[in-house]
Amino acid sequence: MDERTRADVERAEAVIVEHYPRLVRLAYLVLPPSMGRHRRVLTAHGLVQRALPRATRRRPARGLPAQRGPAPESGYDQVRLRILRLALAHESRPGPGLPAVPVVWGLRLFPRAGGIDELGLEQALSAVPAVVRAALGLWHLEGLDEDAARAVLERAGAEDPDAAQRAAEQLDRETVTGAAALLNSGEFDPCTVQTRPTDLLRRRQRVRAAVALAAVAAIGAVVAAVPGGDDRPAPAATAAQQALDPARLLRTPNEQWADTSRVDFTAWPARGRQAGDRELLGRALRVWAAPPDGTRITATAGTSTRPPGHPPQLLYAGLIDNVMVVVLYDGERLVRYAEPEDATPTLHLARVDAADVTTAAGLVIGRGNGWMRYLLAPWISDVAVRDLLAPDNPPHGLHVAPDGVTDRIPTPPPAGAGCGRWPVAQFRPSTRLGGSTPAFLLADLDDLVPVHLTSGPPASGGAQGAGPHEATDPAALRTWARTACSLGALRGAGVRTVNDWAFAEQSLPEGGGRATWLCTRADTWRGPGSVTVRFLPPADRPADPGRVAGRAASTATCGRFGPQVVGDVNWRARSGRWYLLAAGGGPVAGLDATGGVRATAGATTLAAPAPGSAARAEVVGRLRDGRTVRALRP
Structure with a gap:
């Protein structure tokens, strides 16, 4: 072996040993948060330990000595680049082909819990690609400037480093406390970990x-x-066999939710009268692992139906309306096993990674013809029901059993049955959470987990307090009254949140009153979101849906990474004259119309005479940074 090659390897080993905590922290940041903290910690250590290059055999060079060139990269730069490549590859192809991780039996490892700011940053990081997290780490953990970070990302194989840096800059601005301080806290330190036994009692x-x-x-x-x-x-x-042992099910203590910074499904205790029924729990686990013929399996969009890879957490086991129900959670998915009398069992799986205090506040524990029941999180103090189509009517309270199961709640009308009412649940969190979380609305859309309804502009610009708020104030309820019936189109789509944003108001020509432009964005648990732009002229009925002005699927429009939006419609005044109306929201500063109507405006709304209802115009919004955005089409 060539002496220089051996020296390179030894230098890399010295770099890894000297900078080990720093390198592991960077790998931990880039790895997908959806892996869970235990596996993420072990994988980060595994990537750094496998970053040591292998020595290669070389023939001794003969002839003239090589000319002098630029100084070679430092050993640290090479090791860091190798770690970044491995961590970025883990998002696109986790599993075989990537470095093995250390094995720890009987213990769960996780960094020290941080506060609400760290939790918020962790949730924001889980919503962006790995290359964005890498850019943030190179800035705040490695101290690189934008040019140096871009060069490292390019060498690591990032497809669009500039876009990644823009997204990282946006996320950085939206972090109130400062991402640099948070990323250097104990919450993101995989070398200083706490341990917890997985099965102490057994x-x-x-x-x-x-x-x-x-x-x-x-x-x-x-x-x-x-x-x-x-x-x-x-x-x-095997690990798969262990996952099917009901004695190994994880159970969270009853009061852990009040003493943790992670308020999600991991904080749910095991409830229900059959929580100790090992025969029932064993049947649920076996059906999940190998569904017998005739088993009805329902999985929301983007949810895997694979068997459990480790012992899951037990959330509930009990009798609901003459049906034995077991609810399990494996850190990524909820699984509801239902065992009706004299009928084949059913499985319903739903992806719930990165859930929070609102999206983990309840799940559908039972369902029938025109009704359903929720199982509430332990931090919910009370729940009420209200009709979105009657915004001025107060909510009415709902009885909750000691095990967290609610009375029956009417469900929204099925498709094709009209839309005379739209019941939703209004949840109120316990004051033990600090009183900072207001009441919020959840809507049943035929999935295992209800959808969180919000109102307001997307979080952008780094302003403190910016972003959607809970849709329980009178203005938000009036807006939701006009869009509630459109929720039916989202049934079974794995939607996590739906936000109504009134992005513009416009005075209509010829004294036609004031109209509202609304962007409704639905975000799914798997990531992609869809939007619908509505034009809402004055109406006699509170639930008048207005007109759809545009739609888009798999888009960032009206979201935190794409707050710009433009819509247009042809509108007829009482005089019979037609007008082109357009509006923009977010960073839109002006509008231009070409084609069937030619007009320009230096504001966020535009109104121009149109030759008729069929006049087609191309409307473009001018952004403050010089870019443009086209109006969405219906």
Whole structure:
């Protein structure tokens, strides 16, 4: 082996040892938060440990010495680049082909819990691609400027480093406390971890089971050695088999939700009268792992139906309307197992990674013809029902059983049955959360988890307090009355939140009153979002839906990374004259119309005479930074 190659490897090893905590923190930041903190910690350590390059054999060089060139990269730069490539690759192809991680048995590892600011940053990071997290890490953990960070991202294989840096800059501005301070806190330090046993109460049974298993394996080995014996290998307790053991189900203490910075499904205790029924729990786990013929399986969009890879957490087991129900959570998905009398079981799976205090506030525990029941999170103090189509009517309270199950709640009308009412639930969090979380609305859209309804502009510009707010004030309720019926089109789509944003108001020509331009954005648990732009002229009925001016799917429009929006319609005044009306929101500073109507405006609204209802115009919004955005089409 060439001496120089050996020196390079030794230098890289010294770099890893010297800067190990710094490199692991960077890898931990770039890895997908959806992995869960335990596996993310182990994977970050695994990536850094595998970043040591291998020595290669080379023939001794002969002839003239090479000319002098630029100084080679430092060993630290090379190691960091290798770690970034591995971490970025993990998002696109997790699993085989990537470095193995250290193995820890019987313990869960996680960094020290931070405060509400750290939790907010963690949730924001989970919503952006790995390359954006990498850009943020190169700035705040590595101290690189934009040019140096761009060069590192390009060498690491990032497709669009400039776009990643813009998204990172946007996220950085929206972090009130400052991303630099938060990323250097204990919440993001995978080298200073806390440990928690996965199965403390049943460790003794596990040891006995392990001894028994070893005995079975030994007997199997003896039998296999006997001539004419069965050639099949002896049984072994695989991770998949352990995941099907009801004795290994994780159970959270009843009051943990009030003493943790992570208020989501991990803080739910195990509830229900059958929470100790191992036969029922075992059946639920086995059906999940290998559904028998006839089992009805429902999975929301983007949700995997794979069996559990580790013992899941038990949330509920009990009798709901003559149906045995078990609810499990594996850190990424909720699984509801329903066992009706004299009927085949059903499974309903829903993706719920990165849930928070509102989106983990309840789940649908039972459903019937025209009604449903919620199982409430332990931090919900009371729940009421209100009709979105009657914004002035007060909500009426709902009884909740001691195990967190509500009375029956009417469901919205099915497709094709009209839209005379739209019931939603109004949740009020416990004051033990600090009193900072107001009441909020959740709507049932036929999924396992209800949809969080909000109102207001998307978070942008870094202003403190900016972003959607809870849709419980009178103005938000009046807006939702006009869009509630459109929620039916989102049934079963795995929607997480729906936000109504009144992005512009416009005085109509010829004294026609004031109209509102509304952008309704639906974000899914898997990431992509869709938008609908509505033109809402004055109406006699509170629930008048107005007109759809534009739609778009898989778009950032009206969201935190794309707050700009433009819409236009042809509108007829009482005199019979037609007008082109247009409006822009967010950073839109002016509007231009070409084609069937030619007009320009130096404001966020435009009104110009049109030759008729069929006049087609191309409307473009001018942004403050010089870019343009086209109006959405219906």
